[in-house]
Amino acid sequence: MKKTFLLPTFLMLSTPALAESDPLQACLDKAGASTDGIIELCSEKASETYKKQITKSYNAIFAHYQKTEPEKAKSFEEAQKAWLVNRNKNCDISDSKQKCLMNSNKQRAEELSEREKTLAPVESVQKPPLLSPKKDIMFDKKENVKWVMDGEKQSAELTYYFQTLKTGLDWLDNLLLQQFSPDDKNVTREKIISALTKSYNEQKTEMKESYSSSSFWVKQSISFVGQKSNLATFISNDQGYYGGNYEVDQDKYLYIDLVNKRLFELNDIFTKQGLEEVKKLLWETYQQMDYKFEDIKKSDFPVSNIFQIHGSIITFYYRKSSIAISAYGPQELSISIDGLKTFIKSEARQLFE
Template identity: 25%
Template sequence: MKKSLLTLLIASSLALSACDDKAVQAQNTQLSQEISQKDQTITKLNSELTALKSEVEKLKAELKANQLAAADNLSAIFVKEQILFEKSVVGLLEDKEQLAELEKEITDKNSDDWKWQTQTPIEYQVSSLTTGIDWLDKLLIDQVFDYFSVAGSEGNPEVKIQNKQQLTSLLDKWVANAVEEAKAFRSIGQTFDLDLNFLHQKENMATFTLFSHTYAGGAHGVYSTNYIVVDLKNKKKISLDDLFTKDNQAKLKERLWESYEARSRDDNGQMHNTWVEKAEFRVPDNFYFSDTGIHFVYSVYELGSFAEGEIELDFMWQELNPLLNKAYQKELKESKFR
């Protein structure tokens, strides 16, 4: 009886052990399956992540390309006038001798003749432009300030205008001096105008003019037009040195002189004296671009009489391309200035 009971206990123990092993095996199998599923999920997610990263890189490249394209294809410039200085006063003649002479000629001091002889209209105005583009607005107003800046020389201090306050102070002195002159001398008027104007834009090239006119008596006033050609892509004013090396500027000077000399020939081909000698002739740093070529502008009286005005010497693009710096040959081509 005891042996049978012992045998039964051993058999039961073995049966329970076998059941436990099966449960563990089943659990291990389930865990292995779950691990395999998780590994597959991780592999799938890694694949999706790689695809997403690739898509992000493509989008970044597309964004950069669009930004570069936007930089190359600048939008149209819109300008607004900005008055920097404006003053209008009347200077009254106070010189007793001149007033006494006028009293002999004009008895009615309320007449227009009396006012015209004794009152000097004095008008000063300076204006710039705003475009809404910070760097361009600064470049343009600096051109206005530079107009009034003068390098120092013996007996004459340097004048450096860097802001509107300094400009106002300088022009207030000019107006005050004009009023003092009007007290001592009869004059029909004194005017000074300096205006910055927008001429045109050709893709990444914009051209402005700084036009000045001064009248202080006499048969006519004096005027000048300074051209400002701005490279919008590189954010700078284009200078003569940007376009031509020093050696090529010497070659350009010869071509300009030949063009100027040709103006002195009459219809029969006869050469007449030029207004200026070749030794005094120069290459101006005043020019502008057009669809046909480059136009070099000389000041009034520089190459001819006042009646001839500002003389321009023009060249087709194909004439100057061999002399232009390579960088601007490319820029000009891109801008369709050819």
């Protein structure tokens, strides 16, 4: 149901444009006098004119937000209620309540009128596409690499599997494909398949020449988690077993802005000062851990743009150049979102709600 903010009963719901640029002066000119009583009466009439303009602009802006940005419609409604309360309190203690109401209504009418003029037509507002991605297996090879050592046949399993998604949007397909690029440049499908084929063949040759009896496998995939308005969430999963005890299984969450066609990064979520505060909190949290390394300095503690939001927790991942994986230190630390909300940019709160 469409929600319309109802002003007090004295604020009429008719919406004519302002008949005069200065309704107070027009009333005084018509009266032909400026006694205190006439000024009071004309102030009241002018105030009513401004109230009608407030209602007209408010309803137009609220309806626009309901269609384009529902979260902003709610905030706009609350702001109008707060303005009314503040206006009434200020004018109750004014020397001339009627003049105060008129001036406040005039100022608000002008503010809302200007905001109404800046609204883009609803039909021109870009709507995010609804995604239904399909699997796109671009490389899938598996074989037993065989050789003979000391007269006996030996073998080890070699597996390469790479799977991305087809979303129907070329820019998004390329962005997802970029997750398989080691240099962030080699993003065409053909070039990536060529690089994978070369790597596969080189690994097969190395296994034969080194007589390795350990399996070697790499599996990388992109999966679709879901979509909320203009925000789509994907997971890039990286698994691998490289012989011996070196095994990897890592998830990287990708938050995609479908309207602006790009990845959400920490700078999109936090203000500059807020991100500095986040880094301080992460450092303090790390200092409280039972298991940490004394040679890790605060200056070596930046965070990457890899992060995960799950329920009421946001997990930050550290740059591998400063805090490496495995024995060299932790890869990640998690902090409650409630402890970070004061640092979060309002336009990014959709990630956290």
